[in-house]
Amino acid sequence: MTQITAYIMINVEIGRTEEVFRALQNLEGIELVSITAGEFDIIVRISVESLEELFEKTERIHQIEGLVRTLTLVVEKEARREG
Secondary structure (H helix, E strand, O other): OOOEEEEEEEEEOOOOHHHHHHHHHOOOOEEEEEEOOOOOOEEEEEEEOOHHHHHHHHHHHHOOOOEEEEEEEEOOOOOOOOO
8 A cells, every 4th residue: 555654843832843753753653853943843753554644643733732833745756866
């Protein structure tokens, strides 16, 4: 089955970035969690089997205390440069 990959951009309450970062690391199915500078505080990379599963994972993310806003971007095509 084809994997659906998405990036979830997250804004958190001031002073809660590390707490939210740790909570995200403990969620099953999250491939990568990054604290970033700029418009978003945290970016998550996730791969799922279906859009329904993506919905379920984002619902779990939304339950984390300290989140202000999320933006989910579904990947349509991606390439990795080797070397």
